[in-house]
Amino acid sequence: MKKKDMIALAVAVIIVLIGGGLFIKTRVAVSENRLASNITKAVQNKDGALFLKQFSKDNQNIKFSNIGAQSVVKDLHDNATDPASEIGKIITDDRTVAGTKVNYSFTVESKKVMGLFTSYYLTTRKSPVHVTNYTGYGDDMTITMTSGGKRQTVTKSQLSSGLFPGKYDFDITSGGEDDGSYWVRAAGDGDTIDLSVTEY
Structure with missing residues (x-):
C-alpha cells in the first residue's frame, strides 16, 4: 500500500x-441535562411513552407501566404548582414536584456507554398491591383494570408483583355482584398498597 x-x-x-x-x-x-429536558417535554406534552423511555429497561418492563407513566405525566401536567419548564430539573435534582396527587419517588442513576460516556436514566420501585376481600365471597372476585382506555382483567398475583408509579382504576365484582369502582396511587417508594374490597 x-x-x-x-x-x-x-x-x-x-x-x-x-x-x-x-x-x-x-x-x-443521555446527559443529565438531556434527561431533564426529556422529562419536561414528556410532561408538557402529556407523553407517557416518552416519559417511560427515561427509565431503566427493568422499570419499562413492569406490567402496566405504560398506564402508570401516562397517569404520572397527566398528574404532573395538571396539578404541579412548580413551573412546567422546571419539572425535569426538579426530578433529576432528586427533589419532589409540588402540588401532585402523590410524592413520586424517582432516582437518577448512570451507566457507562462503550466504556467512555456516562448516560443517565431514572429508576423507581414497584409498589405491591394487596387486595383484601371483605364482601364475604372469599376469592370469588374479578378485578378489571379500567385505566388506559381499555378494560383488562388483572389477577391478584399481578397486582402483588408491584405496579409502576401512577394511578390505576379498577372495577371489581365478587360473588356475581358489582362491588364498585376502586383506585390506587403508586408512588414508586416500594411500599405495599392495601386495597380493601367491601360491599356497598
Whole structure:
C-alpha cells in the first residue's frame, strides 16, 4: 500500500472514530441535562411513552407501566404548582414536584456507554398491591383494570408483583355482584398498597 493511501486510510479511520464517538455522546448517551429536558417535554406534552423511555429497561418492563407513566405525566401536567419548564430539573435534582396527587419517588442513576460516556436514566420501585376481600365471597372476585382506555382483567398475583408509579382504576365484582369502582396511587417508594374490597 502506498504511503498516500495509508495516510488517506488513517484519516478515514480517525474521522469514523470521531464521528462514531460524537454520535454515541449525543444520540446514545443521555446527559443529565438531556434527561431533564426529556422529562419536561414528556410532561408538557402529556407523553407517557416518552416519559417511560427515561427509565431503566427493568422499570419499562413492569406490567402496566405504560398506564402508570401516562397517569404520572397527566398528574404532573395538571396539578404541579412548580413551573412546567422546571419539572425535569426538579426530578433529576432528586427533589419532589409540588402540588401532585402523590410524592413520586424517582432516582437518577448512570451507566457507562462503550466504556467512555456516562448516560443517565431514572429508576423507581414497584409498589405491591394487596387486595383484601371483605364482601364475604372469599376469592370469588374479578378485578378489571379500567385505566388506559381499555378494560383488562388483572389477577391478584399481578397486582402483588408491584405496579409502576401512577394511578390505576379498577372495577371489581365478587360473588356475581358489582362491588364498585376502586383506585390506587403508586408512588414508586416500594411500599405495599392495601386495597380493601367491601360491599356497598
